[in-house]
Amino acid sequence: MAAPKRDLTGFNLQALPAGTQLLFARGGVWTQFNFQVSNPNVTLASPMVFDAYVPSWGTANSPVPWVKAGGTFYAFQFGTYNDGILDGGYTVRNFKVDGLNATDSWGFYLREDLRGVLIENVEITGFHLGVHSTGGGNVGTSLTLRNVNIHHNMGMGFLGEAVQLLIEDSTFTGNNFSGSIFNHAIYLGGHGRNATIRNNTFLNNSTVNGVCRGGNLTVHGQWDGLLIEGNTIQQDESVSGCWGVSVNPGYDTAEYFRNVVIRNNRVINLGGCAMCITSAPGVVVENNLIVNTRATSQSGIIIGAPNVGSGDDASGGSIVRNNTIYFAGNAGSLAIGFVNGSGANNQVVSNLIAFGPGTSNGSCFLNTGLANFTAFDNNLCHNVGSNPTWSGSFATLAAARIGGFDAAGMAADPQFVSAPSAANSWNDAIQTGSPARGAGHATRSSATDRLGVARTTPSIGSRQ
Numbered sequence: 483m484a485a486p487k488r489d490l491t492g493f494n495l496q497a498l499p500a501g502t503q504l505l506f507a508r509g510g511v512w513t514q515f516n517f518q519v520s521n522p523n524v525t526l527a528s529p530m531v532f533d534a535y536v537p538s539w540g541t542a543n544s545p546v547p548w549v550k551a552g553g554t555f556y557a558f559q560f561g562t563y564n565d566g567i568l569d570g571g572y573t574v575r576n577f578k579v580d581g582l583n584a585t586d587s588w589g590f591y592l593r594e595d596l597r598g599v600l601i602e603n604v605e606i607t608g609f610h611l612g613v614h615s616t617g618g619g620n621v622g623t624s625l626t627l628r629n630v631n632i633h634h635n636m637g638m639g640f641l642g643e644a645v646q647l648l649i650e651d652s653t654f655t656g657n658n659f660s661g662s663i664f665n666h667a668i669y670l671g672g673h674g675r676n677a678t679i680r681n682n683t684f685l686n687n688s689t690v691n692g693v694c695r696g697g698n699l700t701v702h703g704q705w706d707g708l709l710i711e712g713n714t715i716q717q718d719e720s721v722s723g724c725w726g727v728s729v730n731p732g733y734d735t736a737e738y739f740r741n742v743v744i745r746n747n748r749v750i751n752l753g754g755c756a757m758c759i760t761s762a763p764g765v766v767v768e769n770n771l772i773v774n775t776r777a778t779s780q781s782g783i784i785i786g787a788p789n790v791g792s793g794d795d796a797s798g799g800s801i802v803r804n805n806t807i808y809f810a811g812n813a814g815s816l817a818i819g820f821v822n823g824s825g826a827n828n829q830v831v832s833n834l835i836a837f838g839p840g841t842s843n844g845s846c847f848l849n850t851g852l853a854n855f856t857a858f859d860n861n862l863c864h865n866v867g868s869n870p871t872w873s874g875s876f877a878t879l880a881a882a883r884i885g886g887f888d889a890a891g892m893a894a895d896p897q898f899v900s901a902p903s904a905a906n907s908w909n910d911a912i913q914t915g916s917p918a919r920g921a922g923h924a925t926r927s928s929a930t931d932r933l934g935v936a937r938t939t940p941s942i943g944s945r946q
Contacts, residue, residue, distance in 0.1 A: 486537065495519040500528035506547035506577070507537040515549035518559040520569050526598040526624065529571035532558075548578040551587055551609070561593035571598025571624070581609035583636070588614050592642070597623040605631045606639075612657070615642030616672070627652055637665045639687070643672030643703065650680040654698075658688040661695035663723055668699045671732075676707040684715040694724035694753060702732035706740045713747045720753030720778050727757045729765075736793025737761055745769050746932045746944075750908055753778045760787040760823070764799040769932040769944040771910050772807045772817075773902045779814040779844075782807040782835075786824025798825025804832045804928045806910045806944040808902050811840025815870075817863075819848035820855075829857045832922035834912075834943030836864040836896050844870035852886045859890050860923040862942045866893040892917055896943065910945050918942035 486507065500523050506512070524530045534547050551557040557579045560572050574590075581587040589606040592599055592615040606612040612632040615625060625644045632639040633655040640649065649668065658665035667687040670677060679699065688696030694717040701708065708729070715726045726749040731737040739762035748771045749756040756772045758781070759765050765785070772782045783805060786797045800820075807817040817835040820828060835846045846863035849855075866872040866879045872893075876882040879893045897916040902908045912918055922940030930936050932944040 490517070496521050498523065498530065500524045503531045503533060505533050505535040507540065508534050508544035508546060509537065509540040511548045511550070513550045515551055515557050516555070517557065518562065519572070520560070520562045520567055522567050522569050524569065524571055526571045529573045529598055529600070532574045532577070534576040546576045546578055548580065550580045550582055551584065551589070555586070556588040556591040557581070558589070559591040559593065560599060561596040563593065568595040568597060570596050571600065573600045574604060575600070575602045576604070578605040580607055581635070583608045585636070586610050589635075590614065592616070592625065599624070600626045600628070601630055602626070602628040603630070605633075607633050607635060609635045610637045611635065611641050612639045613641070615644050632657065634659065636660065638669050639667045641669045641671065643670070643674045644677065645675045647674060647677040648680070649682060650678065651682065653683045653685070654687055655685040656687065656689070658696050659690070661688050661690035663696045666697035666700040669697070670701040670705065671703045673703060674705045677705065678709045679713060680709065681712040684713065686717055688724065689717070692718055694720040696723060697725045697728060699727050700725070701729040701739060702737065704736070704738050706738075708739060708742045710744045711746045714750070715747070715752065716750040717752055719776060720751060722754040722778065724753035725755045725758065726752045728755065729762055730758060730760045730787065731791050731794045734791070737791070738795035739765070740795070742766070746934070747771070748908060749773070751776050752780060755781045755784055757782070758784040759800070760785070760797055761790060761795040762800070763795055763797060763825070766801045767805065768801065768803045768928045769930070770805045771902070771908065771932060771944050772805065773810070773908055774812060774815065775810040775903060777812050779812050780809070781815070781819060782817040784819045784821065785828070786821045788822040790823055796825055797823060799827045800824065801829045802833065803829065803926065804922065804931070804942070804944055806834045808836050808838070808910065809841050809844060810838035810901065810903070813842045813844070815841065815844040816848055817846045820850050821848065822850065824850060824854070826854045828855050829926055830855065831857050831860050832927045832940060832942050833861045834896050834918055835862065836898070837870050838901065841865070842869050845873050846870065847873040849873055849875065849887070857923065857926050858887045860921060860942060861888055861891045862896055862918050862921070863891065863893055864895055890921070892921065910943065912943065912946055916946070919946055
């Protein structure tokens with residue numbers, strides 16, 4: 483930089499041309515940072531870019547620019563209230579954005595008819611809300627968060643609605659440290675279309691004194707097109723109010739979740755519910771690994787709710803297949819449940835459920851009537867016949883078969899290489915001679931396993 487400036491004084495940010503780059507020095511610190519722009523000149527192809535550069539007194543290893551909101555309402559705001567201008571894009575990369583734990587402060591405020599926002603390689607911490615996307619009918623069109631580190635924000639890491647939302651390769655740690663059941667690491671609300679939450683890590687969010695009490699990834703409202711894949715959600719300790727993936731109605735107005743796929747995720751040591759889904763007709767839940775090694779009881783995958791609100795989409799046509807669920811030593815856990823309100827035309831196939839020696843009073847399944855399933859077969863439920871049971875209706879696999887369920891199911895030991903645990907990085911691989919190999923449903927199993935490898939012969943579980 484030939485003549486660098488200390489700050490943005492003297493710049494008319496609203497009139498800068500498309501493609502403008504505003505570069506901040508590595509190693510620099512800015513206090514009372516409060517930036518707002520609604521620029522009609524910038525475009526998706528030629529955005530306004532905020533990035534870092536190496537000053538003459540620094541090196542490539544100098545820390546990224548550190549901007550401190552410090553009591554201001556937000557650090558970055560794109561768009562303004564009721565402006566009616568479809569503006570964007572904007573790119574922010576290589577920053578530390580710090581709210582200094584100020585109450586009611588937001589890291590990024592994305593407003594109204596906004597498009598083309600990319601936030602990548604950014605650390606966001608110390609706010610009430612890390613990123614808040616809200617506003618008009620085109621809010622957040624093409625909004626991407628990539629490789630962001632959103633941690634230790636008082637309320638939520640991400641809150642809002644968007645069209646063409648992508649959150650990937652990011653980490654959410656220690657958000658909602660009050661443990662409120664109303665705050666989450668990611669909370670998708672309002673209206674949205676075509677959202678992908680992919681390859682992110684959620685660590686110890688919604689915890690108080692090391693114990694998770696609230697949510698991690700929650701979706702309410704009206705969403706069409708939602709893919710949740712390849713994420714890891716992990717807690718050290720949990721109580722029953724700790725939830726992993728929750729796609730459920732939460733408002734008084736009509737809600738729906740259409741074209742939803744939840745696959746290839748790992749949920750470790752959650753409390754109340756690892757994956758609970760309602761009003762999501764045709765949802766596909768496949769190739770997920772759910773492990774609980776703690777004493778807290780847990781529900782693994784629950785479809786439906788008995789009291790869906792007026793106007794909410796009805797559940798039905800759900801596909802739950804090739805998931806692996808392992809409960810190591812807890813009482814009263816339920817692996818897969820279809821409750822009243824889960825609808826008809828459902829499929830439950832090729833799932834592997836195993837209870838460790840310390841578990842008791844649990845069930846592999848909770849199911850509605852056989853007529854509500856087009857397929858309920860080829861599942862493995864280990865320890866059936868002693869404790870826990872095959873389901874609340876059938877104590878054993880033999881009894882379930884008489885009732886028309888799991889004709890090709892099995893109660894055999896799945897023969898893990900070693901039971902999933904922290905010591906083996908939650909590895910659920912099974913031995914070469916496992917009875918689960920080649921025993922999956924011939925036509926209804928998922929095409930690939932949790933690692934993306936094609937299944938040449940359908941097997942039971944997520945990893946084989």
